[in-house]
Amino acid sequence: MSYAYDFDAIIDRKGTASIKWDEVDHIFGDQQLLPLWVADMDFQVPEEVTEALSKRIRHGIYGYTANSESYLSAVQQWMMKRHQWQIEKEWICQxxxxxxxxxxxxxxxxxxGDKVVIQPPVYPPFPKAVKNQHRELVTNPLLYQNGVYTMDFTDLEKKFADPKVKLMILCSPHNPVGRVWKRVELETLADLxxxxxxxxxxxEIHGDLVFKEHQHxxxxxxxxxxxxxxxxxxxxSKTFxxxxxxxxxxxxxHPELRRKFKEQTQRxxxxxxxxxxxxxxxxxxxxxxxWLDQCLAYINGNADFVANYLQMHLPNLSMVPLEGTYLGWMDCRKLGWDKIELQRFFQKQAKLALNQGYTFGVEGEGFVRINLACSRQLLQKAMQRLRAELHV
Ligand SMILES: Cc1ncc(COP(=O)(O)O)c(C=O)c1O
Incomplete structure (x- = not known):
């Protein structure tokens, strides 16, 4: 049986210890802000997931757990079905x-003493993972030209040529700029x-969340x-x-890389x-x-709604085209404000809880990230608040 889902449904998440909804006051100091930040969805999961959890909960015993053969098969089949990737069960580590x-x-x-490359603007836990371990961070900033982000391979090659560079953390698809990397881009990176x-x-946490003609x-x-x-x-976690x-x-x-990773998780x-x-x-x-196909169609509709609204009513703001992820990257540079003014405007005036672009690196200054995995109604309210406060 397949269900038809209503992604317009408003489900109250307050009081569920949701970081996105219940921590707004704590983080932003004002509970009136509309929560469009942390990357989770305001949508209920597929009905079959709720049924499976309910059945498991009725069993009532939650002891130490291993990955069952059926779990590993499900992962294996998903990778084949959605990404044409034939994986072996033993490759899957927890x-x-x-x-x-x-x-x-x-x-x-x-x-x-080793160095690690990242491509800002990028998800803040990437640089943190490097700094937490006291490794040296090397940045290969993305290029932003004519509204499109690309990788700077000339700079990347210079950075890779340093023998101390041992590792790169790639974000594919990329949070927050929403790019789904093309084969030729990934191949150039792989060759280097x-x-x-x-x-x-x-x-590749956002790998299942791609739109239109784009393929992860x-x-x-x-x-x-x-x-x-x-x-x-x-x-x-993001997909569902x-x-x-x-x-x-x-x-x-690769067995040796796997052995080393498992050694770390066991440690x-x-x-x-x-x-x-x-x-x-x-x-x-x-x-x-x-469920996922319906969800993606809804999010794509949300992305179009926001992009069109800005184009029509708020010409100083624009969306970078969303190829993947449910995180919209809004270019606010035409407002001409610095990062503090921008933050103050969104929080104190428009009353929107968004992720400020500068938190993704200096390359993100002048941008904000908006979570599009929510009801259209919430986005409509957010757009109306913006329009009212920008007086256009
Ligand atoms: C690129 C990326 N990696 C990782 C995560 C978080 O992953 P986890 O919750 O599994 O640690 C996120 C969440 O937003 C993300 O965008």
Whole structure:
């Protein structure tokens, strides 16, 4: 049976200890702000996930849990179905989350004095994972020309040529700029990584969230060389709105890299899954495709709504085209305000809780990130607030 979902439904998340909704007051100092920040969805999960969890909960025992054969098969089949990626079950390693995995990887695969490359503006836990481990951060800023972000390969090659650069954390698709990297871009990156012996950690948490003609390409599918020199971080958390159940699948084709990663998870006792997380993820991978397709169509509609609204009513603001992720990247530079003025405007005047662009690196100054995985009604309210405060 397949269900028809109503993504317009308003579901009150307050009082569920939701960071996005219940921590607005604590973080922004004003509970009147509309929450369009933290990257989770305001949508209920596929019905089959709720049914599977309910059944598991009725059992009533939640002891230590392993990844069952059926769970591993579900991950394997999902990767084949959505990404034409044939993975082996043994390649799937566990981590409660991808940020945890990134920290474990920087710690385990580099040593003090090594350097790690990131491409800002980028998800803040990337630089944090490098700094937490006291490794040196090297930035290869994305280029932004004519409203399109691309990788700067000339600069990247210069950075990779430093023998101290051992690792790069790739964001694919990219949060916050919403790019879904094309094959040719990933191949150029893979060639440089092979030439200079740099391990690629590809964070593909948004890999299932792509729109229109765009296609996510798992880094390890590029070639055998790329597969043997990369760690692919995947999860059902963004795809199916399961972040609170803390489950991710770190897929590592190369046995030696896998052994090292597992050594790290064992060292910190992080390699066992959450017993409800595996149940939810298995049901989502097996039965959630129909939900996901409807969800993507709704989010795409939200992205179009915001882009069109800005174009029509707020010409000093514009959206960078969204190819993937549900995080819109709004260019506010025409307002001519510095980062503090911009932050004050969004928080104190428009009363919107967004992620300020500068938190993604200096390259993000003049931008804000808006979460589009919410009801259209919430976005309509947000746009009206902006229009009223910008007096246009
Ligand atoms: C690129 C990226 N990686 C990782 C995460 C968080 O992953 P986890 O909750 O599994 O640590 C996010 C969440 O927004 C993200 O955008």
């Amino acid at each position: 981590s409660p989350g991808i940020v945890t995995a990134l920290n474990l990887i920087v710690d385990g695969f580099t040593t003090i 990584a092979a030439k200079y012996d740099v391990l690629i950690v590809s964070d 390409i798992p880094f390890a599918t590029l070639s055998e060389v790329a597969a043997s020199r990369s760690i692919i971080c995947t999860a059902p 709105n399961l972040a609170g159940l803390q489950i991710s699948n770190i897929i590592i084709p 910190f006792s992080l390699g066992e899954p959450n017993s409800l997380g595996t149940v939810a993820a298995e049901a989502a991978f097996k039965f959630g495709e129909h």
